Amino acid sequence: MSDLMKIGADFGTAGAFKPLTAGLSGAQRVSDAHGRYMQAALEGRLFSDGMTLTSISNATFTTGTLGATGTPITGVWNPLTSNKNLAILQAILGVTITAATKTGGSPFVWAMSTGNGVLTLGNAPLNRLTMVKSGSVAKGLSGIAMTGQTNALVVMLASALGGGSAGYSQVDGTVTAPSPFQVSFVENLDGSIIVPPGGILALLATTTPVAHSAASGLIWEELPILVQG
Numbered sequence: 001m002s003d004l005m006k007i008g009a010d011f012g013t014a015g016a017f018k019p020l021t022a023g024l025s026g027a028q029r030v031s032d033a034h035g036r037y038m039q040a041a042l043e044g045r046l047f048s049d050g051m052t053l054t055s056i057s058n059a060t061f062t063t064g065t066l067g068a069t070g071t072p073i074t075g076v077w078n079p080l081t082s083n084k085n086l087a088i089l090q091a092i093l094g095v096t097i098t099a100a101t102k103t104g105g106s107p108f109v110w111a112m113s114t115g116n117g118v119l120t121l122g123n124a125p126l127n128r129l130t131m132v133k134s135g136s137v138a139k140g141l142s143g144i145a146m147t148g149q150t151n152a153l154v155v156m157l158a159s160a161l162g163g164g165s166a167g168y169s170q171v172d173g174t175v176t177a178p179s180p181f182q183v184s185f186v187e188n189l190d191g192s193i194i195v196p197p198g199g200i201l202a203l204l205a206t207t208t209p210v211a212h213s214a215a216s217g218l219i220w221e222e223l224p225i226l227v228q229g
Contacts, residue, residue: 004019005019005020005021005022005026005028006019006020006021006022007021007022007023007026008021008022009021037089037128037219037221040221041128041129042129043129044127044129044130044135045221045222045223046089046127046128046129046219046220046221047125047126047127047128047135047136047138047219047220047221047222048125048126048128048140048217048218048219048220049074049075049076049123049125049126049140049141049142049217049218050074050092050126050140050142050215050216050217050218051073051074051142051143051214051215051216051217052215053096053213053214053215054143054213054214054215055098055212055213056073056095056105056205056209056212056213056214057208057209057210057211057212057213058071058208058209059208060145061073061105061204061205061208061209062105062204062205062206062207062208062209063109063111063155063204063205063206064208066111066152066153066154066155067146067149067152067153068145068146068147068148068149069145069146069147070145070146070149070153070202070204071141071143071144071145071146072141072142072143072144072146072201072202072203072204073093073108073142073143073202073203073204073205073214073216074091074092074093074141074142074143074202074203074216074217074218075140075141075142075200075201075202075203075218076088076125076138076139076140076141076195076200076201076218076220077116077119077122077138077139077141077146077199077200078137078138078195078196078197078198078199078200079117079119079137079138079139079197079198080115080116080117080197080198081197082137082138082197083137083197083224083225084137084138084197084222084223084224084225085194085195085196085197085222085223085224085225086138086194086195086196086199086201086220086221086222086223087191087193087194087220087221087222087223088189088191088192088193088194088195088201088218088219088220089188089189089190089191089219089220089221090186090187090188090189090190090217090218090219091159091161091186091187091189091203091216091217091218091219092161092184092185092186092187092216092217092218093108093161093162093163093184093185093187093203093214093215093216093217094163094184094185094214094215094216095162095163095164095184095212095213095214096163096164096212096213096214097164097211097212098211098212098213099210099211100211103207103208103209103210103211104164104207104209104212105164105205105206105207105208105209105212106162106163106164106205106206106207107158107159107162107206108158108159108161108162108203108204108205108206109155109156109157109158109159109203109204109206110155110156110157110158110159110193110201110202110203110204111153111154111155111156111201111202111203111204112153112154112156112195112199112200112201112202113149113150113151113152113153113154113199113200114151114196114198114199114200115150115151115198116148116149116150116151116198116199116200117150117198118148118150119139119141119146119147119148119149119200120147120148121139121144121145121146121147121148122139122140122141122144123139123140123141123142123144124136124139124140125138125139125140128219136222137222138195138220138222140218141200141202142216142217142218143216146200146202149200153200153202153204155204159187159203160185160187161185161186161187161203162185163184163185163214164209164212164214191221195220196225197225201218203216203218
């Protein structure tokens with residue numbers, strides 16, 4: 001069997017045997033031949049949900065509302081019957097201040113719950129291959145109340161996402177410098193959070209924002225549940 005490598009890409013279908021490939025310099029290509037999420041997208045396993053610019057100036061977007069009336073700034077529910085795990089890859093948050101007098105909702109945190117059988121609301125996630133909202137086992141919860149939730153959320157860890165003003169009342173004036181109008185953050189979770197069947201993952205503010213709006217997004221891969229050896 002030849003141990004020679006082929007220079008350049010060598011595309012094939014699943015199950016085909018192909019030689020190792022090399023770059024133009026002859027070095028073996030071992031990573032970053034394409035974008036890190038491209039394979040999952042091409043195989044129809046990559047999905048996302050998001051929220052357009054929406055006011056989050058309400059306690060329902062905070063850790064003060066962990067029950068069924070709570071509204072994740074971004075989040076996802078994996079139905080009990082899905083037979084899939086959701087590997088959370090990336091979260092995006094953009095926060096804008098809408099008035100001179102404002103109070104921030106930061107810091108933001110991730111809250112979680114398991115054993116949730118029937119949520120009556122939720123977005124159909126976007127298939128990142130077809131650009132059509134179909135094919136996902138999950139329901140997106142970005143800006144959607146968790147109606148029908150069985151078990152209340154529990155705050156589990158801080159998020160690297162941020163934006164907006166500080167957690168105390170601020171007023172912009174003619175002398176003081178104004179706060180930033182809009183700030184965006186990306187948190188690369190890279191599969192470090194798995195949402196099992198029945199699980200809910202939600203991004204929440206820790207204080208009630210005043211004069212704040214946000215846009216958000218969540219990207220995940222849907223994987224079959226494998227029996228661990």
